[in-house]
Amino acid sequence: xxxxxxxxxxxxxxxxxxxxxxxxxxxxxxxxxxxxxxxxxxxxxxxxxxxxxxxxxxxxxxxxxxxxxxxxxxxxxxxxxxxxxxxxxxxxxxxxxxxxxxxxxxxxxxxxxxxxxxxxxxxxxxxxxxxxxxxxxxxxxxxxxxxxxxxxxxxxxxxxxxxxxxxxxxxxxxxxxxxxxxxxxxxxxxxxxxxxxxxxxxxxxxxxxxxxxxxxxxxxxxxxxxxxxxxxxxxxxxxxxxxxxxxxxxxxxxxxxxxxxxxxxxxxxxxxxxxxxxxxxxxxxxxxxxxxxxxxxxxxxxxxxxxxxxxxxxxxxxxxxxxxxxxxxxxxxxxxxxxxxxxxxxxxxxxxxxxxxxxxxxxxxxxxxxxxxxxxxxxxxxxxxxxxxxxxxxxxxxxxxxxxxxxxxxxxxxxxxxxxxxxxxxxxxxxxxxxxxxxxxxxxxxxxxxxxxxxxxxxxxxxxxxxxxxxxxxxxxxxxxxxxxxxxxxxxxxxxxxxxxxxxxxxxxxxxxxxxxxxxxxxxxxxxxxxxxxxxxxxxxxxxxxxxxxxxxxxxxxxxxxxxxxxxxxxxxxxxxxxxxxxxxxxxxxxxxxxxxxxxxxxxxxxxxxxxxxxxxxxxxxxxxxxxxxxxxxxxxxxxxxxxxxxxxxxxxxxxxx
Amino acid sequence: xxxxxxxxxxxxxxxxxxxxxxxxxxxxxxxxxxxxxxxxxxxxxxxxxxxxxxxxxxxxxxxx
Numbered sequence: 022x023x024x025x026x027x028x029x030x031x032x033x034x035x036x037x038x039x040x041x042x043x044x045x046x047x048x049x050x051x052x053x054x055x056x057x058x059x060x061x062x063x064x065x066x067x068x069x070x071x072x073x074x075x076x077x078x079x080x081x082x083x084x085x086x087x088x089x090x091x092x093x094x095x096x097x098x099x100x101x102x103x104x105x106x107x108x109x110x111x112x113x114x115x116x117x118x119x120x121x122x123x124x125x126x127x128x129x130x131x132x133x134x135x136x137x138x139x140x141x142x143x144x145x146x147x148x149x150x151x152x153x154x155x156x157x158x159x160x161x162x163x164x165x166x167x168x169x170x171x172x173x174x175x176x177x178x179x180x181x182x183x184x185x186x187x188x189x190x191x192x193x194x195x196x197x198x199x200x201x202x203x204x205x206x207x208x209x210x211x212x213x214x215x216x217x218x219x220x221x222x223x224x225x226x227x228x229x230x231x232x233x234x235x236x237x238x239x240x241x242x243x244x245x246x247x248x249x250x251x252x253x254x255x256x257x258x259x260x261x262x263x264x265x266x267x268x269x270x271x272x273x274x275x276x277x278x279x280x281x282x283x284x285x286x287x288x289x290x291x292x293x294x295x296x297x298x299x300x301x302x303x304x305x306x307x308x309x310x311x312x313x314x315x316x317x318x319x320x321x322x323x324x325x326x327x328x329x330x331x332x333x334x335x336x337x338x339x340x341x342x343x344x345x346x347x348x349x350x351x352x353x354x355x356x357x358x359x360x361x362x363x364x365x366x367x368x369x370x371x372x373x374x375x376x377x378x379x380x381x382x383x384x385x386x387x388x389x390x391x392x393x394x395x396x397x398x399x400x401x402x403x404x405x406x407x408x409x410x411x412x413x414x415x416x417x418x419x420x421x422x423x424x425x426x427x428x429x430x431x432x433x434x435x436x437x438x439x440x441x442x443x444x445x446x447x448x449x450x451x452x453x454x455x456x457x458x459x460x461x462x463x464x465x466x467x468x469x470x471x472x473x474x475x476x477x478x479x480x481x482x483x484x485x486x487x488x489x490x491x492x493x494x495x496x497x498x499x500x501x502x503x504x505x506x507x508x509x510x511x512x513x514x515x516x517x518x519x520x521x522x523x524x525x526x527x528x529x530x531x532x533x534x535x536x537x538x539x540x541x542x543x544x545x546x547x548x549x550x551x552x553x554x555x556x557x558x559x560x561x562x563x564x565x566x567x568x569x570x571x572x573x574x575x576x577x578x579x580x581x582x583x584x585x586x587x588x589x590x591x592x593x594x595x596x597x598x599x600x601x602x603x604x605x606x607x608x609x610x611x612x613x614x615x616x617x618x619x620x621x622x623x624x625x626x627x628x629x630x631x632x633x634x635x636x637x638x639x640x641x642x643x644x645x646x647x648x649x650x651x652x653x654x655x656x657x658x659x660x661x662x663x664x665x666x667x668x669x670x671x672x673x674x675x676x677x678x679x
Numbered sequence: 680x681x682x683x684x685x686x687x688x689x690x691x692x693x694x695x696x697x698x699x700x701x702x703x704x705x706x707x708x709x710x711x712x713x714x715x716x717x718x719x720x721x722x723x724x725x726x727x728x729x730x731x732x733x734x735x736x737x738x739x740x741x742x743x
Contacts, residue, residue, distance in 0.1 A: 508697075532696050533697050534695075534697040536697075541694075543694045563692070564690055566691065567691060585698065585699070586691060586701055587689075587699070587702070588702045589702075589704070590703070590704045590705060591709075592705070592706050592709055595706065652715075652716070654716050672690070672691055673689065674701060677706075678705035678709075
């Protein structure tokens with residue numbers, strides 16, 4: 022039971038991790054299996070706490086535009102006009118993949134180009150950038166580029182010749198992927214800059230390099246030093262808070278656009294969901310991890326705990342007093358590696374450990390009995406990806422927003438999720454359960470403004486959501502592809518509350534108990550129909566009846582819209598009589614039946630069926646009778662089929678046995 | 680909502696997990712508290728366990 026210390030920015034993996042002064046740097050190479058054991062705790066240094074930008078900003082619900090009261094940065098070049106290329110380089114303004122505006126500056130290096138000035142862009146006038154010390158921009162390459170190969174230069178002449186400031190471009194490990202870069206020059210930028218230039222300091226080979234949204238930013242020591250690498254929010258809390266953090270897609274003067282996953286271009290993005298208001302706005306800086314290409318692994322847990330002796334990785338520690346008063350945000354800078362892998366290691370706990378701009382924030386593979394809590398994850402392809410995982414315990418997901426997908430449970434079973442707040446603004450789905458069964462989600466508060474659905478069940482069954490709210494999802498609040506899943510106390514504001522696969526004929530179901538958080542309001546969403554409790558059309562003017570509304574001709578005598586209405590324990594060799602009052606709202610367009618399917622119990626080999634007569638809007642008591650030759654239980658159903666606009670109702674049963 | 684009896688379960692006024700809840704004995708002599716009945720290979724008890732306490736308390740009469 023040893024406590025270790027990990028500080029990514031100031032630690033070293035050769036240390037023994039015994040205190041902050043001797044902290045490890047990484048989970049992978051510091052907290053090795055040889056060094057840690059079940060019951061150990063690894064305290065991880067926090068990233069910087071939020072700072073106020075010192076100005077208000079206007080946030081708009083369902084918009085990715087945040088408007089600052091005043092600009093905090095200065096534009097250098099936005100890539101909207103082609104740069105002037107040197108021989109063997111071709112520069113254009115390219116509209117295929119811009120991060121800001123309509124175009125990005127595209128530079129195609131020919132094989133004959135070696136080193137030197139590759140391309141430049143005159144700024145149009147002499148500009149004083151001396152109030153700024155950092156340069157922030159997006160870069161993208163069609164092939165990997167080593168560090169120190171390329172640089173941007175701020176020049177005092179109009180043709181990129183006379184360098185004033187050199188901004189080295191770091192390694193670009195990922196191909197075809199925008200990478201966010203912020204370089205701190207630790208001193209004032211030039212005060213009479215007339216051009217920006219791209220130089221090759223080493224022969225880059227033949228990459229095509231895109232650059233966009235080059236801006237000058239304030240000194241990193243300034244509270245308002247907003248850059249493209251910052252996260253921005255209404256949230257002032259160092260730890261927790263109900264507002265999510267957002268990666269930045271672009272900054273142009275007072276206009277800040279919010280980003281999504283690692284390949285979201287200027288024309289795309291889900292933005293913000295929440296209160297439209299002009300309020301104090303904050304930024305926080307992340308811990309930039311080593312630059313790695315897509316699908317590499319940034320950090321990986323190396324050992325398992327045991328029952329009752331988790332190995333704990335606790336983020337958010339203040340190295341000054343060892344209080345856990347903040348959070349740790351690790352940042353892959355959009356290159357797309359996995360942020361943290363917990364790969365076939367059991368009984369691992371993490372908290373306040375966040376990952377941004379990764380392929381997967383936290384990847385949990387083939388693990389059992391791990392615990393993850395208090396995470397806030399944004400701008401990954403997959404926020405969190407439990408795969409082939411059982412008994413995962415997730416405490417609180419504070420915010421999991423602006424990813425491609427939020428939490429994505431894949432082939433995972435018996436996981437318990439406490440509360441997910443704000444699974445919002447993800448490009449596709451807020452919360453996904455695919456091929457995953459028997460997971461319990463106690464509360465999803467806000468799965469809003471996702472590009473497809475708030476919650477998606479894909480070929481999983483018996484998943485339970487005890488409380489749910491969704492709004493603003495583009496296609497539907499919930500999607501269900503096969504499987505039977507359960508939700509309780511759901512507030513679903515979308516016009517299409519539950520979309521179901523209409524082609525599988527799988528009779529999938531989403532059972533919604535106390536729908537709209539209303540007593541006696543239940544709905545069963547399935548393909549080709551909707552079954553719901555009914556308080557208007559009832560046989561007895563109290564309680565509820567049940568309505569089977571057929572919406573597709575796929576529902577037929579071979580594939581009726583069916584509702585189990587009773588399970589009946591019967592003794593042997595006595596005739597059972599089941600009566601139910603039924604009604605339909607069209608005489609001939611729809612068929613209603615009371616059915617005891619054959620084969621459930623000895624003596625009842627064939628279906629026993631009574632059919633509602635072809636009279637509309639009239640209650641009729643239907644009767645079926647059968648005599649089992651063994652004691653047992655049978656199920657009785659109501660069927661409806663025919664047309665797309667009519668309904669069958671059922672109420673008040675009488676069940677007896679001679 | 681008052682607790683149901685097996686008779687008024689037949690009103691279809693009760694729901695569990697968004698579905699009608701009507702799990703009853705066909706004969707009053709069928710004792711589901713014995714756990715002698717099963718459905719789909721699972722014990723079939725319905726809600727009679729909880730009813731047993733109510734019956735024994737004398738609050739309501741249960742048809743047996």
